[in-house]
Amino acid sequence: xxxxxxxxxxxxxxxxxxxxxxxxTRREWTGLAVxxxxxxxxxxxxxxxxxAVPQISERxxxxxxxxxxxIDVYGFMVAGLLLTMGxxxxxxxxRRLLMTGAAAxxxxxxxAAFAPSAPILIGCRAILGVAGATLAPSTxxxxxxxxxxxHQRSVAVGVWVGSYSVGGSVGPLAGGIMLEHFxxxxxxxxxxxxxxxxxxxxxKVLPEYRDPHAGxxxxxxxxxxxxxxxxxxxxxxxxxxxxxxxLSVGALVIGAIVGVVFVRRQLTAEEPMLDLRLFxxxxxxxxxxxxxxxxxxxxxxxxxxxxxxQLVLGMSPLxxxxxxxxxxxxxxxxxxxxxxxxxxxxxxxxxxxxxxxAAAGLLLLTRITASGGxxxxxxASLLVSFGLAPVFGITTELIVGTAPPEQAxxxxxxxxxxxxxxxxxxxxxxxxxxxxxxxxxxxTTLPFGLSDADTNNSRDTLGAxxxxxxxxxGKLGSSVAEAAKQAFLMGMHLTSAIAAGAALLLALIAxxxxxxVPPG
Numbered sequence: 001x002x003x004x005x006x007x008x009x010x011x012x013x014x015x016x017x018x019x020x021x022x023x024x025t026r027r028e029w030t031g032l033a034v035x036x037x038x039x040x041x042x043x044x045x046x047x048x049x050x051x052a053v054p055q056i057s058e059r060x061x062x063x064x065x066x067x068x069x070x071i072d073v074y075g076f077m078v079a080g081l082l083l084t085m086g087x088x089x090x091x092x093x094x095r096r097l098l099m100t101g102a103a104a105x106x107x108x109x110x111x112a113a114f115a116p117s118a119p120i121l122i123g124c125r126a127i128l129g130v131a132g133a134t135l136a137p138s139t140x141x142x143x144x145x146x147x148x149x150x151h152q153r154s155v156a157v158g159v160w161v162g163s164y165s166v167g168g169s170v171g172p173l174a175g176g177i178m179l180e181h182f183x184x185x186x187x188x189x190x191x192x193x194x195x196x197x198x199x200x201x202x203x204k205v206l207p208e209y210r211d212p213h214a215g216x217x218x219x220x221x222x223x224x225x226x227x228x229x230x231x232x233x234x235x236x237x238x239x240x241x242x243x244x245x246x247l248s249v250g251a252l253v254i255g256a257i258v259g260v261v262f263v264r265r266q267l268t269a270e271e272p273m274l275d276l277r278l279f280x281x282x283x284x285x286x287x288x289x290x291x292x293x294x295x296x297x298x299x300x301x302x303x304x305x306x307x308x309x310q311l312v313l314g315m316s317p318l319x320x321x322x323x324x325x326x327x328x329x330x331x332x333x334x335x336x337x338x339x340x341x342x343x344x345x346x347x348x349x350x351x352x353x354x355x356x357x358a359a360a361g362l363l364l365l366t367r368i369t370a371s372g373g374x375x376x377x378x379x380a381s382l383l384v385s386f387g388l389a390p391v392f393g394i395t396t397e398l399i400v401g402t403a404p405p406e407q408a409x410x411x412x413x414x415x416x417x418x419x420x421x422x423x424x425x426x427x428x429x430x431x432x433x434x435x436x437x438x439x440x441x442x443x444t445t446l447p448f449g450l451s452d453a454d455t456n457n458s459r460d461t462l463g464a465x466x467x468x469x470x471x472x473x474g475k476l477g478s479s480v481a482e483a484a485k486q487a488f489l490m491g492m493h494l495t496s497a498i499a500a501g502a503a504l505l506l507a508l509i510a511x512x513x514x515x516x517v518p519p520g
Contacts (some may be wrong), residue, residue: 005127011161028131028146031205032156035139036163038102038198039081041191042135043167044174045074045128045169046374053177055184061253062118069122071336075423077129078136080230081416084222091217093210094145106195111184129440137215140415145209145401145463154339154397161392164332165385173321180318202301221273224262229417231255239432274414278402286513287398290351290506291415294391296321297358297503301327301365301384304492305377311462314371314484323374327381345393346518351510355503357387362500366493370485387503398517439461441487449477454480462488 049071056062062070089097105128142157143160147153178186235251266272277282309320334354342350361383368376399415439459444456454472458480459463465484469477 012289016167020447022168027205030201031146031207032143034198034201034205036159037141037162037194038135039139039160039457040170041105041194041384043164044171045132045191049074049175049187052179052184052187055179056118056121058185060115060118060121062121066118066122070125072116074120074125074129074132076230076233077111077126078133079233079417079421080226081130081133081401082137083225083274083414084227085133087140087216087222088416089134089138090139090210094142095202095206095207096136098142098206099199101138102129102198102202105135106192106199109188109195111200115185124234126461140396140400142206142209146207147219151339151343153401154342154393154515155336158335158339158390158396161389161396162332162335165335166328171507173318173325176316176318176321188321189201202457212432216267216271218271218273221262221265221269224258224265228255228258228262229421233421238387243432244433265403267373276319278414281402283398283514283517284402286509287395288404288415288418290510291395291399292390292418292425293502293506294355294358294388294395295422296426296429297355297362297417297499297506298384298388299423299430301362301381301496301501302366304488304495306379306460308368308492309374309487311466312488313372313374323378324381326378328384330382330385331389334386335393337389338393342394345400346515348417348510348512350396350516351391351514352507354387354389354391355510356506358384358391359503359507361388362496362503365496366490367491368481370489385458400515426499430495433498434495437491437494438484442483445483445487446482447476449476450480458484 014292039085056070057067060405085097085101108124108131112121115121115124128145129409140157140160143156147156174190175187178190231251232255235248238245238248238251241343263276268278297407306320306324309323315323338350347434364380364383365378367373368380372418396415442459446455450458450468450472456470458468462484466481469484471483472479472480
């Protein structure tokens with residue numbers, strides 16, 4: 001089956017005089033820039049809000065539970081809807097879905113910027129998550145439809161990967177600049193001009209693709225998919241925040257049961273929402289696993305470095321944001337060099353070398369101290385980001401490229417859903433280990449003379465411990481701060497080492513399971 005191309009004012013592909021190679025015009029590269037901007041904003045919204053939390057607490061007075069939902073509900077909704085949105089895009093048109101999501105994103109961002117209460121802000125963040133879930137699968141599947149030449153497609157996927165990493169890095173920096181001059185809601189307005197630009201340019205530079213033979217969307221399967229993913233991601237994050245308990249374990253068990261029901265329905269349905277025959281392909285399974293665990297590895301860095309800069313070294317949010325710029329540059333450079341190297345080097349070797357570089361960077365993080373380590377941390381971030389960038393590009397190409405063209409949206413959604421699971425696993429496993437080690441260490445190193453309330457608060461998080469230290473006199477306060485920083489670093493060192501071990505294991509898997517995939 002082939003994709004249907006409609007609403008294309010000019011021929012999209014032309015045959016070049018180089019043996020039939022399919023070339024693209026300036027229009028497609030302009031379209032890629034528009035898609036990259038959308039991905040950058042989507043990624044920014046995952047991180048831009050963190051620096052605004054103090055001002056939101058002061059102005060809207062949310063409860064602790066409401067504050068957690070303000071931060072997390074965007075990621076929850078994105079994770080739960082990615083696969084479903086990818087499938088919807090295959091049916092109604094990928095450009096149409098992208099533009100609908102962009103319009104909703106712009107409108108709700110304005111409402112969120114002026115939200116008068118915490119519940120309204122939570123609702124806005126949830127709707128932004130729904131809109132954001134349309135962006136990733138639509139942009140990636142459009143890239144695979146627009147760029148048929150393997151080398152050009154690799155470059156385009158590299159730009160796509162780089163835009164996400166740049167958005168994640170620029171988010172704290174842009175948020176810090178806005179908060180220096182405006183109110184907390186201004187961080188949401190960053191998305192509006194980009195989405196308006198997308199709505200203006202998309203009909204001119206992006207083609208419309210859909211599967212003409214796709215059946216009706218199975219609403220029951222879509223509901224099962226959304227519910228299962230939401231429960232699993234929620235359970236993992238709940239474990240990281242509060243440890244195993246009835247709520248987290250119940251969510252994980254019910255989510256797993258729903259997932260089994262979803263899989264059984266796909267195997268028996270005449271027109272399944274997700275064609276599980278894709279998993280019979282060895283390269284597909286291996287690439288999806290590597291992509292998911294690579295995100296897990298990345299969280300060995302991302303979970304702790306921001307806290308290290310601000311809480312351990314005492315850097316301002318703006319300075320901490322500036323210190324993360326090298327990581328974004330590493331992703332940009334790595335994602336663009338990858339396609340060029342892949343023309344002559346097998347993907348297995350590129351993934352192996354990239355994951356080994358990431359492991360080396362993570363091991364560098366085990367050497368930083370509380371007295372200083374900005375240069376060492378920046379060097380580590382460069383190794384991690386430069387090593388991981390081509391890995392994400394290669395695995396994304398293998399995941400989506402092995403699917404039939406008419407299922408590119410579903411495969412893109414599956415790729416992004418796997419990445420969300422990898423992130424949730426990173427938060428759950430690495431976050432839980434770090435918290436357990438932090439609390440265990442402080443049970444023996446906190447100074448005598450603290451009240452029970454101060455002791456419990458200090459053992460909660462590093463930020464809480466530093467707040468307690470600020471209320472205590474002289475030497476007692478400095479002792480609490482020092483003990484908390486050392487306990488945090490112990491957790492950071494151990495989790496970085498675990499992530500490094502996972503990276504080396506992935507390098508071995510790639511070298512053995514993907515060695516048959518040729519260069520290019």
